[in-house]
Amino acid sequence: MALDTNIAQYDAPEKDLYEIGEIPPMGYVPKQMYAWTIRKERHGNPNTAMLEEVVDVPTLDSHEVLVLVMAAGVNYNGVWAALGKPISPFDGHKQPFHIAGSDASGIVWAVGDKVKRWKVGDEVVIHCNQDDGDDEECNGGDPMYSPSQRIWGYETPDGSFAQFTNVQAQQLMPRPKHLTWEEAACYTLTLATAYRMLFGHEPHDLKPGQNVLVWGASGGLGSYAIQLINTAGANAIGVISDESKRDFVMDLGAKGVLNRKDFNCWGQMPTVNTPEYAAWFKEARKFGAAIWEITGKGVNVDMVFEHPGEATFPVSTFVCKKGGMVVICAGTSGFNLTFDVRYMWMHQKRLQGSHFAHLKQASAANKLMVERRLDPCMSEVFTWADLPDAHMKMMANEHKPGNMSVLVQSPKTGLRTLEDALDAKK
């Protein structure tokens, strides 16, 4: 494949292995690379499960693209992969090691024979949905329902915590040029997931003027949910656990913010018609009434944006309006969800599972970022060496509001182009 004449010209030696931050000649693929790997016998906290190793650079299939990773995003699925809970990624892909990382910004470094839409030198972000592309759901249905659907860097062994990653060509999207490499790396996974949750489940796709309760409003998913809700002309009611996060969520455009520490109705629901249930119900009503303070008396939310799971689900199903939807993509606090089914059937509420997004949804979300209608809300940038520590912070819920990134081949923060990265190394 001919190189684009517009891409940077520079001198660099051809070697078998480059140091972190050292850029090889454009399109030159070394034999080996540095990567943070997890091995089955090391499952546990990220700071012991993840180890830096030198491994072979992956080889490309005809529909794949090799990307030089400039920065990688930190997500909760890196924590799950390290822990090996609730499942071990090795039970799925059966490879000897797992490179986590399901978000990245980078530069196309090599393309397979069949790749038409991308060329060496293109600057991209990567979405994390892969599929084989050959079944009915991928061709007229919803690729997220495909039997071959898998999450790159979680269910595949070759994620972004490495100098190079190979991905399907359909995973690439143009990088917002106004963002730094690390800002561009931090948002795609959580943003596209939030987009599908809010707009992907007709007829409950979000409409202007509607009200949405957003759990974890300062977190990765939550910070984009608030902004997307705002962009759609709807009202977000955000939940936080610490007053230090209130201004952050209000500044993103929330109509109101509730602190979950002010209420005591969390965890599994007590058995109906016991004194414990009565106490729980009193608190759940107090929480519902606090929402009415924001939405108007008696106005329940049209949608609940759920992901904590066990801790919040009984309340989510209670405060949702008649005919409304609780949309859920995770169970961070536990998987054993309980609720009072009478409210579900008598008030005809919909419970909707949601998982990541297909390319069309991820692209629509990315376009909003390219058009500067969304803030990436990057909270913190880590060096390559501190990648496991970023995951330790996330696991302890001690991370700052927003989304975290790690520098890979970008040698320092604040750089926006390959030329910037080359200059920074001089």
Ligand SMILES: C/C=C/C(=O)SCCNC(=O)CCNC(=O)[C@H](O)C(C)(C)COP(=O)(O)OP(=O)(O)OC[C@H]1O[C@@H](n2cnc3c(N)ncnc32)[C@H](O)[C@@H]1OP(=O)(O)O
């Ligand atoms: C973008 C980022 C996303 C995220 O971060 S998401 C958060 C991180 N991700 C996770 O936590 C993933 C969690 N995933 C899981 O825990 C598992 O992924 C599931 C529990 C969802 C499913 O597990 P599985 O092993 O894939 O389930 P099965 O393939 O559906 O079936 C297990 C066994 O049950 C049999 N079976 C399935 N359905 C039926 C049925 N309807 N009737 C009878 N048997 C059934 C199968 O055949 C199989 O059996 P056999 O083990 O012998 O092969």
Ligand SMILES: NC(=O)C1=CN([C@@H]2O[C@H](COP(=O)(O)OP(=O)(O)OC[C@H]3O[C@@H](n4cnc5c(N)ncnc54)[C@H](OP(=O)(O)O)[C@@H]3O)[C@@H](O)[C@H]2O)C=CC1
């Ligand atoms: N299925 C999918 O496609 C996807 C699933 N996920 C999953 O979603 C979950 C959240 O991801 P992400 O937003 O990136 O994570 P973050 O840690 O960035 O945000 C989660 C927020 O949830 C809140 N939270 C934590 N524990 C509880 C609790 N017990 N009760 C109520 N709220 C709680 C916290 O806010 P506060 O303490 O202020 O309330 C926290 O900020 C993870 O489990 C992740 O794996 C993420 C993306 C895609």
